[in-house]
Amino acid sequence: MNIRQKRKAESWIALFCSSLAALFGLFWLVFILTDVLIHGISGLNLSLFFNDPAPAGVDGGGLRNAFVGQLMIIGVAACIGVPVGVLGGTFLAEYARGRSLARVISVLADIMVSVPSIIIGTFVYAVMVKPLGHFSGWAGAVALALIMIPVVLRTTEDMLSLVPWTLREAAFALGAPYYKVITQVVYRGAATGILTGILLSIARVAGETAPLLFTSFNNAFFSVNMNGPMPSLTVSIFQYAMGPYEDWHAQAWAAAFIITVVILVVTITSRLIIRWRYK
Amino acid sequence: MASFSVVLLTLGIVIVLIANSWLAIGQFGVWRFLVSTEWNPVTAEFGAATTLFGTLVTTFLSLLIAIPVAVGIAVFVTEVSPDCLKAPIGMAIELLAAIPSIIYGMWGLFTLAPLMANHVEPFLQATLGRLPLFSILLEGTPMGIDLLTSSVILSIMIIPFTASIARDSFNLTPAVVKESAYGLGATRWEVIKNIVLPYSKLGVFGGVVLSMGRALGETMAVAFVLGNRHQITTSLLDAAATITVSLANEFAEADSDIYLSSLFYLALVLFAMSFVTLAIAKLFLLRAERRYSR
Secondary structure (H helix, E strand, O other), X not given: OOHHHHHHHHHHHHHHHHHHHHHHHHHHHHHHHHHHHHHHHHHXXXXXXXXOEOOOOOOOEOOHHHHHHHHHHHHHHHHHHHHHHHHHXXXXXXXXXXXXXXXXXXXXXXXHHHOOHHHHHHHHHHHHHHHHOOOOHHHHXXXXXXXXXXXXXXHHHHHHHHOOHHHHHHHHHOOOOHHHHHXXXXXXXXXXXXXXXXXXXXXXXHOXXXXXXXXOOOOOOOOOOOOOOOOOHHHHHHHHHHOOOHHHHHHHHHHHHHHHHHHHHHHHHHHHHHHHHHX | OOOXXXXXXXXXXXXXXXXXXXXXXXXXXXXXXXXXXXEXXXXXXXXXXHXXXXXXHHHHHHHHHHHHHHHHHHXXXXXXXXXXXXXXXXXHHHHHHHOOHHHHHHHHHHHXXXXXXXXXXHHHHHHXXXXXXXXXXXXXXXXXXXHHHHHHHHHHHHHHHHHHHHHHHHHOXXXXXXXXXXXXXXXXXXXXXXXXXXXXXXXXXXXXXXXXXXXXXXOHHHHOOOEOOOOOOOOOOOOEOOHHHHHHHHHHHOOOHHHHHHHXXXXXXXXXXXXXXXXXXXXXXXXXHHHXXX
């Protein structure tokens, strides 16, 4: 074999290995998804949505309380996290544009995006659960909101800086004050991006379990009282999957299936929107 | 004003964690806490060495699996695959990152753990286990609930982060440089090895450190399959505990003040570790960005 053939063979082998790596990654995705799909669909039935949990060990029952609790916690979290995040991002991209302060905060936000979510849980526990003496839905919502804020803040900042500066200058030239320019020109230009960013951040916190474990805790009964422990789908999945009953496992799979489908659908559509809008 | 919430949050976490772990810091000191293997709620003796061990081992192992795969994926997406496959494959890999960690954990417990216990681990024992060093690493009865399974799940979780950052930095390599290499008669692999990889070194490294930060703090995925046993073992087929797993399992049921305070102390240690790691990653990525945007 001469040297040219050897180099060609080497190149071919290396590229083959990289294709194998890609296949390996796809394999896990397909494996996990089909597994969740198969187990999830078999556990799916109407009583899952309309019944509350049966006493431990008794078959039947559903997770109505967890669905409602999850939606309420996420709703409140979004109500806190989205305004703070969007306002913060606006400040960084508009008022503090180019200043070193803005750069420091946005790097800090980037780090906070990846900080372990369980740390946020312990933080909220110390601030909200311990002083009050009981677990509460509010605490869970605050924990999720704290996770959302840096995410929303960074996407808002990025999307706002994509709006061309000349557009703002045109508005200034018409005599508009800066806040008008931001609300009526810049926000409109970046609306799709910010909205999809918000959707993605909601999808992300919807699957969070760790920060809810000791903030909103869990509750086997139907409850809309945000002052008490609130059930949530993710914590229920954790509890049911670790539990000893077959019936619990089936319900955990079904709940996992629903969460996965919702999150993947939201993620895929928002990514498609971003792609379609910005490329 | 709102943007300062991030600063407040960071400072708040540091202050609150320190304040709450003050009791344990006073009782066990810093160095002694970090090296003590004791974790005994009954005698109120606590140390972080066992959980630190679990955290570091799972992180290291998962990176060992994830890095080659992630770089391979990035190479495939940027250089090998036909154009029509690039977007779908990139998207599919990113979907892996969108799946909530609790799904990974549950899948790990019900599907991967039995698979590892019945097939993969006995196979590894029968083959690799015969070699001198590996015989220690792979001793014991394969149960599936162990360090190895946890690391595999973790690696699947961090592959997308590393891969997408590596892909982005590969894409930053100027086409002109690559084309001149091709013009000199280089094969594809030689271009990747000698042009693309050196060029995007910083970015890839940043991505790796970033996923390390992720792996350090991952909770739910490992909570299911690690067993939460406070021990330092030489075998990868043994249950162990990580900081995150002990927090998740013991936080809500800590009954004494010193117990709770020690758990806060663990959280503080974890926060410090992941914050520093992520800051380093960010530094690398910023540097990479600055170098190539010129």
